[in-house]
Amino acid sequence: MSEENFDIEPQRFAEKRRLKRIKDSELFEVVEEVFDYRTLMALYDLLNRGIIWKMYGAVASGKEARIYWAEDRLGRDLAVKIFLVSTAEFRKSRLIYIEGDPRFKRVGGKIRDIVRVWCSKEFRNLQRAHDAGVRVPKPIAYKENILVMEFIDAGIRGVPAPLLKEAPPQDPNDAYKWVISSVEALYLKGKLIHADLSEYNILNKREELYIIDWGSAVHINHPHADEFLLRDLRNVTRYFERLGVDVEDPEDVYKRLKSLLQQ
Numbered sequence: 659m660s661e662e663n664f665d666i667e668p669q670r671f672a673e674k675r676r677l678k679r680i681k682d683s684e685l686f687e688v689v690e691e692v693f694d695y696r697t698l699m700a701l702y703d704l705l706n707r708g709i710i711w712k713m714y715g716a717v718a719s720g721k722e723a724r725i726y727w728a729e730d731r732l733g734r735d736l737a738v739k740i741f742l743v744s745t746a747e748f749r750k751s752r753l754i755y756i757e758g759d760p761r762f763k764r765v766g767g768k769i770r771d772i773v774r775v776w777c778s779k780e781f782r783n784l785q786r787a788h789d790a791g792v793r794v795p796k797p798i799a800y801k802e803n804i805l806v807m808e809f810i811d812a813g814i815r816g817v818p819a820p821l822l823k824e825a826p827p828q829d830p831n832d833a834y835k836w837v838i839s840s841v842e843a844l845y846l847k848g849k850l851i852h853a854d855l856s857e858y859n860i861l862n863k864r865e866e867l868y869i870i871d872w873g874s875a876v877h878i879n880h881p882h883a884d885e886f887l888l889r890d891l892r893n894v895t896r897y898f899e900r901l902g903v904d905v906e907d908p909e910d911v912y913k914r915l916k917s918l919l920q921q
């Protein structure tokens with residue numbers, strides 16, 4: 659999708675203009691898939707509050723969300739993650755990370771409600787990780803199924819930094835230490851477990867790593883916390899072992915973290 663196809667400025671939101679643009683076939687597709695009425699309203703709200711000033715095209719899309727490049731009033735780049743509300747899979751696959759977390763009350767059955775909770779959960783997890791000193795895109799705002807955060811670029815505006823998977827670190831030992839110490843800080847200070855940690859959810863911005871995709875993260879009191887922690891540690895250990903790092907046994911890291919928590 660090209661930049662011009664989705665260039666929204668607040669003043670352009672006159673109804674006539676919107677209807678005209680909706681006729682544009684590519685935008686129509688976007689409206690169909692992502693921007694249902696309530697999503698549009700949430701987007702207007704973020705625009706009206708001045709959080710988003712300008713919106714460009716989609717830069718990445720996952721199974722459940724699309725990431726757009728946007729700009730704030732001061733011209734700073736934003737990543738706007740818009741969760742799709744139409745995927746039935748969402749409910750099944752995500753409920754396990756929400757239910758059982760003491761921070762979240764029981765969620766109803768509607769997809770939109772679950773997606774809304776999921777979005778607020780990712781925002782709060784980002785905030786918590788950020789406060790614990792873990793390098794993540796800075797969370798800025800959220801509304802309904804839209805999350806606004808700092809844009810991590812590759813050194814060129816609007817181009818997302820590559821995943822660690824695509825751009826392995828120049829110094830794998832260093833990167834391994836950074837990832838393990840991030841998991842530790844997150845666990846001990848933030849009382850959180852990422853629960854989807856791997857080389858697919860770490861961005862490499864010119865050798866500065868950022869952990870992304872925080873929707874799955876759970877509180878350490880979550881009933882599946884230990885299982886998720888061990889899985890995260892195994893994932894990252896496997897990746898760095900392949901890069902030739904003399905890794906620590908993930909079980910040992912796990913035990914160390916558990917005992918540090920007791921102290």
Ligand SMILES: Nc1ncnc2c1ncn2[C@@H]1O[C@H](COP(=O)(O)OP(=O)(O)OP(=O)(O)O)[C@@H](O)[C@H]1O
Nearest residue numbers: 718720721722723725737795808809810818870871
């Ligand atoms: N803050 C950001 N800055 C720049 N690019 C980002 C940012 N957050 C996400 N991205 C890009 O968008 C992609 C998808 O983001 P994320 O992993 O959060 O969404 P997802 O829908 O859960 O994806 P998936 O289902 O593929 O895991 C990332 O792989 C990355 O390329």
Ligand SMILES: [Mg+2]
Nearest residue numbers: 720858859871
């Ligand atoms: Mg991801």
